[in-house]
Amino acid sequence: MNYNLRKLRNYLMLGVFVLTTIVALVPLFGVLGYVIKNGFGSLNLEFLTSLPKAMGMTGGGMANAIVGTLIMVAIASVIGVPVGILAAIxxxxYDRTSWLSTGVRFTTDVLTGIPSIIIGIVIYTTLVLKMKHFSAIAGxxxxxxxxxxxxxxxxEEMLKLVPHTIREAGYALGIPKWRTILRIVLPTAAKGIITGAMLAVARVSGETAPLLFTALGNQYWAHSLNEPIAALPVQIYQYATSPYKEWHQQAWAGSLVLIAMVLILNLIARLAFRSKNN
Structure with missing residues (x-):
């Protein structure tokens, strides 16, 4: 009797877990399917290689916005990845318990939860206003x-997973601490670190609010990092809020391209994490 009751409870809980998993997946695939349905018809070679047409005209594309997004994400990666990794090291x-490390961790947690539009406003007031123009650098x-x-x-979490005995082995061989970190600790946690970095890149690829205050947007090719530049999320926002049906269709196509970019980055990160576990 007790065995049958435990078996029934097991099946009930399994059913609950499966149901909640389906509930969690339905919005994801629903949004993805809706974007594909509305955007796939407008996605073509012209869209990927041409500049936007004048207001109200048909045709054109978002090539400048796609390139602009890649440029600003590259700038962000060049700045953010080394700073983030070195701070985590x-x-x-070097410092796990002092007031400085505690303050850095607290600040990091606060920054993680701050709305991105606040960061855009801060960069606008501290950099854009002083430069007197928008730019890819600010974005x-x-x-x-x-x-x-x-x-x-x-x-930080990936480095904490590296066993301390590995560090002690390096010290026992007379290897300096900095070399132990570079040659032993970092390679051991490399795949996890890369995974975190790629997920961060995927996270910022779809940001719109801070770019409205920093990069602004551009209907043409940007020839310098010190001038306004187009960005895919900003272009999607502008097209989606316009009164033109043609721009609405292109906004859906741009959304599909943006989702594809983020999806590819997330898949690469997941595959790297899976290989790390294997």
Whole structure:
């Protein structure tokens, strides 16, 4: 009797877990399917290689916005990834308990929860107003600030998973601490660190609010990092709020491209994490 009751409870809980999993997946696939349905018809070679047409005209594309997004994400990665990894190394390997490390961790947690529009406003008032113009540099810097706390937390957790005995083995061989970190600790946690960095990149790729205050947007090719530049999320927002049906269709196509970019980055990160576990 007790065995049958335990078996029944097991099946009930299994059913609850399966049901909640389906409930969690339905919005994801629903949004993805809706974007594919509305955007796939407008996605073509012209869309990926052409500049936007004048207001109200048909055709054109978002090539400048796609390239602009990649440029600003690259700027953010160049700034955010080294800063985040080096800060995590300091917190994990050199200072775990002092007031400074406690303050850095607290600040990191606060920055992680701050709305991205606040970061955009801060960069606007401290950089854009002083430069007296919008720029790709300002946009990339705002995205880097969003990336840094995410990379710090993920890298710190990956470094904590490295057994302390590995460090002690390096010290026992007379290897300096900095070389032990570079040659032993970091390679051991490399795949996890890369996973966290790529997830941070995927996170900032779809940011719109900070770019409205920093990069602004551009209907043409940007020839310098020191001038306004187009961004895919901003272009999608502008097209989606326009009164033109043609732009609405292109907004859906841009959304599909943006989702594809983020999805590819997440898949690469998941595969790297899976290989790490294997």
């Amino acid at each position: 300091y917190l994990t390997e 990339g810097l705002s995205l880097a600030i969003i990336m840094i706390p995410l990379i710090i937390r993920s890298t």
